[in-house]
Amino acid sequence: MMGRDLLGIEDLDREHIERILETAKHMQEVGRRDVKKVPTLRGRTIINLFFEPSTRTRTSFEIAGKRLSADVVNFSASSSSLTKAETILDTAKTLDAMDADAVVVRHKVAGVPKRIADALAAPVINAGDGAHEHPTQALLDLLTVWEEKGRVDGLSVTIVGDVLHSRVARSNIYGFQKLGAEVRVAAPPTMIPAGVESLGVKVFTSLREALDGADVVMVLRIQHERLQGAYVPSIREYAATFGVDRAKLRFAKDDAIVMHPGPINRGVELSHDLADRRPGVVLDQVRNGVALRMAVLYLYAGRRDPRPGGDA
Amino acid sequence: MSRIWIHGGRVLDPGAGLDARLDVLLEDGRVAAVGDDLAPVGAERVDAAGCWVAPGLVDLHTHLREPGQEYKEDIASGGRAAAAGGFTAVACMANTDPVNDDPSVTDFILDRARQDAPVRVYPVAAATRGLRGETMTEMAALAAAGAVAFSDDGRTIMDSGVMRRVLEYSRLVGAPVIVHAEDRTLVGEGVVNEGPVSTRLGLPGNPAVAETVCVARDLMLAEATGAHLHVGHVSTAGAVELIRAARARGVHVTAEVTPHHLTLTDEATLGYDTNTKMAPPLRSAADVRACRAALADGTLDAVATDHAPHAVHEKEVDFAEAPNGIIGLETAIPVALDLVRAGEISPLEWVRRMSSNPARILNRPGGRLAAGAPADVVVIDPERRWTYDPAKGFSKSRNSPWAGQPLVGRAVVTIVAGRLVYHVDRGVLA
Numbered sequence A: 001m002m003g004r005d006l007l008g009i010e011d012l013d014r015e016h017i018e019r020i021l022e023t024a025k026h027m028q029e030v031g032r033r034d035v036k037k038v039p040t041l042r043g044r045t046i047i048n049l050f051f052e053p054s055t056r057t058r059t060s061f062e063i064a065g066k067r068l069s070a071d072v073v074n075f076s077a078s079s080s081s082l083t084k085a086e087t088i089l090d091t092a093k094t095l096d097a098m099d100a101d102a103v104v105v106r107h108k109v110a111g112v113p114k115r116i117a118d119a120l121a122a123p124v125i126n127a128g129d130g131a132h133e134h135p136t137q138a139l140l141d142l143l144t145v146w147e148e149k150g151r152v153d154g155l156s157v158t159i160v161g162d163v164l165h166s167r168v169a170r171s172n173i174y175g176f177q178k179l180g181a182e183v184r185v186a187a188p189p190t191m192i193p194a195g196v197e198s199l200g201v202k203v204f205t206s207l208r209e210a211l212d213g214a215d216v217v218m219v220l221r222i223q224h225e226r227l228q229g230a231y232v233p234s235i236r237e238y239a240a241t242f243g244v245d246r247a248k249l250r251f252a253k254d255d256a257i258v259m260h261p262g263p264i265n266r267g268v269e270l271s272h273d274l275a276d277r278r279p280g281v282v283l284d285q286v287r288n289g290v291a292l293r294m295a296v297l298y299l300y301a302g303r304r305d306p307r308p309g310g311d312a
Numbered sequence B: 001m002s003r004i005w006i007h008g009g010r011v012l013d014p015g016a017g018l019d020a021r022l023d024v025l026l027e028d029g030r031v032a033a034v035g036d037d038l039a040p041v042g043a044e045r046v047d048a049a050g051c052w053v054a055p056g057l058v059d060l061h062t063h064l065r066e067p068g069q070e071y072k073e074d075i076a077s078g079g080r081a082a083a084a085g086g087f088t089a090v091a092c093m094a095n096t097d098p099v100n101d102d103p104s105v106t107d108f109i110l111d112r113a114r115q116d117a118p119v120r121v122y123p124v125a126a127a128t129r130g131l132r133g134e135t136m137t138e139m140a141a142l143a144a145a146g147a148v149a150f151s152d153d154g155r156t157i158m159d160s161g162v163m164r165r166v167l168e169y170s171r172l173v174g175a176p177v178i179v180h181a182e183d184r185t186l187v188g189e190g191v192v193n194e195g196p197v198s199t200r201l202g203l204p205g206n207p208a209v210a211e212t213v214c215v216a217r218d219l220m221l222a223e224a225t226g227a228h229l230h231v232g233h234v235s236t237a238g239a240v241e242l243i244r245a246a247r248a249r250g251v252h253v254t255a256e257v258t259p260h261h262l263t264l265t266d267e268a269t270l271g272y273d274t275n276t277k278m279a280p281p282l283r284s285a286a287d288v289r290a291c292r293a294a295l296a297d298g299t300l301d302a303v304a305t306d307h308a309p310h311a312v313h314e315k316e317v318d319f320a321e322a323p324n325g326i327i328g329l330e331t332a333i334p335v336a337l338d339l340v341r342a343g344e345i346s347p348l349e350w351v352r353r354m355s356s357n358p359a360r361i362l363n364r365p366g367g368r369l370a371a372g373a374p375a376d377v378v379v380i381d382p383e384r385r386w387t388y389d390p391a392k393g394f395s396k397s398r399n400s401p402w403a404g405q406p407l408v409g410r411a412v413v414t415i416v417a418g419r420l421v422y423h424v425d426r427g428v429l430a
Helices: A014-031 A055-067 A088-097 A112-119 A135-149 A167-178 A207-211 A235-242 A281-301 B075-084 B103-116 B139-145 B160-170 B196-201 B208-225 B237-248 B259-263 B285-297 B332-336 B347-361
Strands: A045-050 A071-076 A102-107 A124-129 A156-160 A182-186 A202-204 A216-219 A257-259 B003-013 B018-027 B030-035 B044-047 B052-055 B057-062 B087-092 B120-125 B149-151 B177-179 B229-231 B253-257 B377-387 B406-416 B419-423
Touching: A014 A055, A014 A135, A014 A167, A014 A281, A045 A055, A045 A088, A055 A071, A055 A102, A055 A124, A055 A135, A055 A281, A088 A112, A102 A112, A102 A281, A112 A124, A124 A135, A124 A281, A135 A167, A135 A216, A135 A257, A135 A281, A156 A167, A156 A207, A167 A182, A167 A216, A182 A207, A202 A207, B003 B030, B003 B347, B003 B377, B018 B347, B052 B347, B057 B075, B057 B332, B057 B347, B075 B087, B075 B103, B075 B406, B075 B419, B087 B377, B087 B406, B103 B120, B103 B139, B120 B139, B160 B177, B160 B208, B177 B208, B208 B229, B208 B237, B237 B253, B237 B285, B253 B285, B253 B347, B259 B285, B259 B332, B332 B347, B332 B406
Parallel strands: A045 A071, A045 A102, A102 A124, A156 A182, A156 A216, A182 A202, A216 A257, B003 B044, B003 B052, B057 B087, B087 B120, B120 B149, B149 B177, B177 B229, B229 B253
Antiparallel strands: B003 B018, B018 B030, B052 B377, B377 B406, B406 B419
């Protein structure tokens, strides 16, 4: 049985990941219909609890919930009383009182979804917490690669960029490894998390070596505030050394695909021509996001088993 | 005239190198006799069969939060927690509100202690005004008011020039300067030990080098000034090595380690429990091993709790937002006894690090049981099994990683100046 909450890919095993991906494949069909709606979650309430602004992820969850006929309610930190002054426990109690069937949580600090899950009867889906995990992003990346390559097993995946601050990187490291891929990370030494080798990845500070023979090149979004001298000296130097462009991509396999969780800083981590390359995989990622989140909501919000020890 | 006869226990007096089954007689606030089969007339008898009888424990490092943050703790509640934990004296840090950087605050703390606390309270005054790390405090006046040491604990004096003058000037009063050695620029936003655990958690790391860089600087400054440097809450193998080497060259340095840094690794943080968040953070297993070995071999002189009470609502927030620190007075004995149970330190040496050495570092009486010594005594049942429930404890706060845990070892009787202030079955009596 799958766990009650989806807090991170670290907690999932291969079988669970594959089940989510297969469910997502079925959900893609709904998105191609004329009437993009099924009654699966009718009468269920899903709360989007976003302490950190994220239009893309929130919208993706909202559309996913609505296509399943769930009632989706959006809470954002600015439009609710859920501010610093309220403790995590209070937040959880408030949500419990609303009888939500699932709560989707995004927070700038790692661990908040876990703490809310510990105190809440309803299942919690992590929509990104600090530099910890962003499981649905990794799952949709897996789905995209699976469709594009027909397999994940045996692929070589290179993750490029600010791994230190990236929850997408962590979730993808776990996810791709669990499905049998080899994962490499490439970044300036200041952007490589301490002891990241303990997660089973190979670490490179040379992009060229990291790309050698890669099937998948996953480019991370870089935050501008990290490019102003604290972690790397300048945008220009970063773009020159770790920005992925056609010339550098030649070191990867000829049929290598380039992925980016979006939105792209064009000309910084990814060159214009690659960002616009068609068939581009970046848009597939977005489209797969809705189907994947439908699968997640179906599998996690559609159940009625009470949390052990919870007061559901 | 009060007399207490502690009968049949295993007397552990590091001062005399004594470890024997003996009686202890306390009279008029002093130890009257330690001997075989004392049979005093008219004395209150404390049965210590199966227990250790030791000089009262002395905590070099507590935060009693009064004045200013009485909702977390006050001198009365912190004093009761100390008594229940087997401590007969506690040093309290200066980061109150107002800061203890003025003799009037020192006076206030001692006044409250005399009225409300069942144990001795030794105020530690700030080393710099307002803990701002800029201008040194009036150490002579503060010492005259009763300050036993100087510290900006909770903050690091980042300006090496100021630190040098503070150490230099402290020689005027002959009191130790206790440092919170974490280079703030290296700590950055770090909230957990930097390493595989911070990477898995996705929380900003606080690297071990933040501590070692600062300890190295402070040791060099202590060497240059001849002052007494006391390194608070050592947490890294690197700092241990630096202290060991400095002591070998004759630097006047003493150092403490907390029960949590002796027994918990950063893996305790994997569930994001904010009651595992403290500064310095819980470190790697190798650091814990190094700290344990250093306590056993004497490189680290003392165990100190860094008792840091915070209200539930302050800790029940996200990990980055939560304040640093845990309470520790009531769990110090069972947690620190882990080293005795593991055979890494003898009971006598354990008492030396919990009582005699802290008293010596602060230049206070206590830490011994010879005739004429203050009648500060703890009776410890090292085998007693109990479950710690902070809600039923004496501290006002509950921020402990050991909440709900079964523990082994407990103070059963605490005596301060010849007065029985705590009995495990009767609670705090003073």
